[in-house]
Amino acid sequence: MCTVKRLRISLGTxxxxxxxxxxxxxxxAAVEAALAALTQISRRLHPxxxxxxxxRINSAPLQTCVAVHPSTCDLLNLAQRLNTLTDGVFDPCLPxxxxxxxDIEVCSGQLFCHAPVALDFGGFAKGxxxxxxxxxxxxxxxxxxxxNAGGDLRVFGTRAEPIFLRGPAGELTRIELSDAALAVSDAxxxxxxxxxxxxxxxxxxxGESQDHAPLQRYAAVLAEEAVVADALTKCxxxxxxxxxxxxxxxxxxTQPSSQ
Numbered sequence: 001m002c003t004v005k006r007l008r009i010s011l012g013t014x015x016x017x018x019x020x021x022x023x024x025x026x027x028x029a030a031v032e033a034a035l036a037a038l039t040q041i042s043r044r045l046h047p048x049x050x051x052x053x054x055x056r057i058n059s060a061p062l063q064t065c066v067a068v069h070p071s072t073c074d075l076l077n078l079a080q081r082l083n084t085l086t087d088g089v090f091d092p093c094l095p096x097x098x099x100x101x102x103d104i105e106v107c108s109g110q111l112f113c114h115a116p117v118a119l120d121f122g123g124f125a126k127g128x129x130x131x132x133x134x135x136x137x138x139x140x141x142x143x144x145x146x147x148n149a150g151g152d153l154r155v156f157g158t159r160a161e162p163i164f165l166r167g168p169a170g171e172l173t174r175i176e177l178s179d180a181a182l183a184v185s186d187a188x189x190x191x192x193x194x195x196x197x198x199x200x201x202x203x204x205x206x207g208e209s210q211d212h213a214p215l216q217r218y219a220a221v222l223a224e225e226a227v228v229a230d231a232l233t234k235c236x237x238x239x240x241x242x243x244x245x246x247x248x249x250x251x252x253x254t255q256p257s258s259q
Contacts, residue, residue, distance in 0.1 A: 001143060006031045010038045011126050013150030019137050020144040020157065030140035034133035034147060041129040044069055047120045054119045057104075057111065058097075067110045075121060075128060075227070076106050082231055085247040089238050090231065094118040127152045127183055127230025134226075147226075154181035154226045165220050165256055175256050177222075182256075183229035184220045185237055223253035 003020040004027035017034045021027040047054045053068040060066045082090040083101050091101045099117030121128075130147045134154050137145035144157030155161045160178040175182075219236035223229035228251050235247045236255065248254065 002027050003144075004028050004031050006035065008035055008038075010035070011042050011129055011149055013126070015133075015150070016146070016148040017133060017137075018146040019140070019142045020159070021140070021142045026140065027142070030137050030142050030145070033136040033140055034145075037132040037136045038129050038149070041125065041132050044072070045075075045121050045125045045128075047118075047122075054121065057113065057119055058117060060113060062113055062116065065110050065112060070109050071128070071132075073106050073109060073111065075124070076101075076104060076111070078124070078227065078231065079121075080106075081250075082235065082247060085250055086235050086239050086243055089243070090123075090235055090247075092119055092121055092123060094120050123234045124227055124231035126150070127181070127226035127228070130154050130181070130226035130230075151184040151186075152181070152226050152230050153177065153183075155179065166218065173256065181223050181226035181229045182220065183223075183226060183233045184218075185230075185233035186218050220256050221248070221253050222256055223251055228253060 001020055001022065002024045003018060004024060005016065005018045007014060007016050015038060017031050019027045019030040021030055043049060044053050046052045047058070049055055053072040057066050057068065079090065079092050079101060093100050097116045097118040099113060099115035103113060103115035103117060105112045105114065126149050130149050130152045131154065133147040134145060134156060138156065142157065144159040146155045146159070146161060155177050156179050160176045163175050163177050163182060164172045165175060166172060216237045219233040221229045221232045221236060223232065232248055232251065232253050236244045239247070
């Protein structure tokens with residue numbers, strides 16, 4: 001077996017991809033396929049690229065059918081499930097336009113907007129890209145692999161990755177990540193790409209949209225998939241503990257400190 005590692009800037013952050021396969025040639029091919037998957041997702045879901053799904057959704061006339069990649073519909077369905085679980089807190093429609101997640105109707109690879117929206121998947125697109133890169137490694141027959149994109153990490157196969165997590169008082173806790181995903185969100189981080197707004201709270205009671213300070217400053221979540229872990233860290237940051245706990249339980253996810 002041979003392990004190959006590559007580092008590359010993608011999704012606005014440094015991405016590390018590792019693959020273990022039967023030969024160096026096979027491992028390199030797998031890593032390149034994973035990096036290509038990351039690039040493809042970045043283009044498809046970038047909110048300001050003219051040919052991206054999000055840009056076309058945001059610029060489409062109301063009540064007009066918009067054909068998008070099936071994965072974009074899958075992500076919207078995930079967002080809608082989280083929106084329900086969090087009583088409307090998790091909403092990737094930015095407050096710069098009146099439309100909310102509930103104003104988007106998703107059906108069989110296409111959607112309709114019933115109000116003007118400004119979709120931004122910055123709160124969970126990176127996790128989804130990590131999953132797509134892992135899928136590429138698996139499809140190339142790798143025995144093990146790792147993808148780490150600036151706080152969103154997933155490993156599979158015959159390996160366990162040691163991780164040091166920061167605790168509430170700044171202490172470090174060591175965990176072993178194996179066949180799972182870990183996402184970390186830091187409300188005070190200065191490294192988030194400026195073009196991805198990420199997450200905010202939208203108030204149902206008054207029908208207004210505005211930015212609110214997170215209830216927590218730091219969150220770490222373990223889940224089967226990186227997209228789920230990534231999205232749930234935003235729920236932990238922004239929701240009261242009982243609401244965040246409900247969302248975690250629905251996906252079988254946990255916070256490392258609670259294990």
